[in-house]
Amino acid sequence: MGKNRLEAFSDGVIAIIITIMVLELKVPHGATLAALEALTPVLLGYVLSFVYVGIYWNNHHHMLNASARVNGKVLWANLHLLFWLSLIPFVTAWMGENHFKPAPTVAYGFVLFMCATAYSLLVRRLIAHHDKNAALAEAIGDDRKGKISIVLYLAGIALTWFAAWLGFLAYVCVAVMWLIPDRRIERKVVEEEREEASRAGEASPP
């Protein structure tokens, strides 16, 4: 089964998720810059969530680039990931409007935690479907970053009960860690292309 429609559908859903968050930025009634200031926590949450969804789109893009095909199980693992991503606008709005109070910040962390779990499930499904194609499995490696993220989310959720900004900080750390680009898959793909090219080069001229 081709992966084109899976990519197209995921692009559509992620594009909508990243965009409808802006609908939660309720237009302030006043016409002064002070009225905008009251929106700061909502804006802050928006920026973080935008970056998160961007990271997921980016990694999703890389991962499917390294995959050759999909099957029914991959489709559902992907829908499962999209489900948790679709809750991000909701928890972002709840957290922002309540100025990072504990309960909404915990809920935000929980949704991020579930997204990370769903993503790693999807990766495993893809690897299982590509048993002969070692490129993807090798590229992901031991997925250290993924494991650190999950620990940081749980730490963030726990810390939130002491001070919500500590939890928020933990989530920011995860985002920053991922923003440092994950060159593993990209490098892997480039290497293979080079190898293939060199093999092709050896094969064709003589």
Added chain:
Amino acid sequence: MGKNRLEAFSDGVIAIIITIMVLELKVPHGATLAALEALTPVLLGYVLSFVYVGIYWNNHHHMLNASARVNGKVLWANLHLLFWLSLIPFVTAWMGENHFKPAPTVAYGFVLFMCATAYSLLVRRLIAHHDKNAALAEAIGDDRKGKISIVLYLAGIALTWFAAWLGFLAYVCVAVMWLIPDRRIERKVVEEEREEASRAGEASPP
């Protein structure tokens, strides 16, 4: 006529339908987990509808994979299906906000019933357009699952007048039945590819 734009447009509409449902999850005013608890019925409805739309996207994907081309009638049958799917966010919100009272639960079942009917109309249009291509027709077979679904929807609508949760249960059953993946078309396509490959294998070497 090519099927690419039909797929792209359907992907777009279904991606939006599955995502805007989250806009009906109104952000609670309180900042406690108890405030979130009040949202449980809305969340429950959201999960069920997400799964339903996911099933439709999945089956739509499989069906068009097995189709070679479309015509004007198929375009309109597809728009008819999209129309009923587009009402799912509305009835989901109505049902969730009213905690599964009879009337909204009946309306929800009715929209699901119309979606199923529209889908089977679309299948028939596609088969009619592919009279020589027996793969699709054979793959769908007698469409037992489709018929059972329609009976279960009608049963669900009837049961709702006695106890709304019984109706909801019927709709959940249909979803579970479809989640068990419909390998018919997938298997069919794989078989044909194999046959073609073997035929091509026989043809080319000598």
Added chain:
Amino acid sequence: MGKNRLEAFSDGVIAIIITIMVLELKVPHGATLAALEALTPVLLGYVLSFVYVGIYWNNHHHMLNASARVNGKVLWANLHLLFWLSLIPFVTAWMGENHFKPAPTVAYGFVLFMCATAYSLLVRRLIAHHDKNAALAEAIGDDRKGKISIVLYLAGIALTWFAAWLGFLAYVCVAVMWLIPDRRIERKVVEEEREEASRAGEASPP
């Protein structure tokens, strides 16, 4: 310049337009079927607008199928069409919520009239860009349907001041007229493919 991204972008915008209209179906507060009844005019407007946007997508699809390439002017003529289409959800909601009172019904007709004008501008731009490719120009022909539509819209707007339902009826007539599929372009494309195939058939075997 290729037409792929123009198609993809238009598909995206039209998919969103056709779907966000459902957001104007405000969830009723009551949980009875009577509460749903009060929504009838809004639903009626939704159905008509859904059909209209569907017709535009359909014709847009056909027209670009018959076009080989686009230029900057076509991009802007297309954006102009999308602008007027994007106002359909707004006027639909205004008309529906006011139970087809004159002013909103006139505004609805005006937006439809502007859509039709923008569409015919786009067609002319495309024909101008394909001066050697007579297929498109010939297929559109004298565009009788387009001209009748514009007259009917103006008639509908005028009639609305006497009785709003008369105006609404005029808009319904236009939709029905277009629903009878416009086979002109489709037929033309099929013919050309056949001619090409026969020419190719003549050319290759000897």
Added chain:
Amino acid sequence: MGKNRLEAFSDGVIAIIITIMVLELKVPHGATLAALEALTPVLLGYVLSFVYVGIYWNNHHHMLNASARVNGKVLWANLHLLFWLSLIPFVTAWMGENHFKPAPTVAYGFVLFMCATAYSLLVRRLIAHHDKNAALAEAIGDDRKGKISIVLYLAGIALTWFAAWLGFLAYVCVAVMWLIPDRRIERKVVEEEREEASRAGEASPP
């Protein structure tokens, strides 16, 4: 890395941005044309923002047409642009609802200014990634239009504190300047195609 998904994702996000702005056109309660008149400033802002987003889509389209491939840095520069574009609906609504009062008009200009900055960053990233492919760099040239825009935005923001309509006028000027089509890249691409074609023509016949 291919540019297809980058294009598809950007098309999706821009399509949603351009369309959800219409959701800020709140349906007026009255059913008279006077009720519509009160919406004039909101409509005016909508038209300007629609044109702006259209210009960005148009230029984005041209620029990626002239690019051969993308990398991780380009993906993030693109997401950065999309972030600022996603704020346009918010500031448009704020400005429109407050009838072009100074603070919202300044905010509108600031977001436009950041969009322009993000766009020029994206252009630079793309050029850096195509060091051997001079077509893009040469086509953009000294980017005079881009620089004039940034000056006009800053002038607009400054002027707003004296009279908001002066600021608005400055933003309109930038839009008009860009509407005059930017043929640089288009011409460049055409020229190269011709050169390549002529080279191919020279190479193949003898």
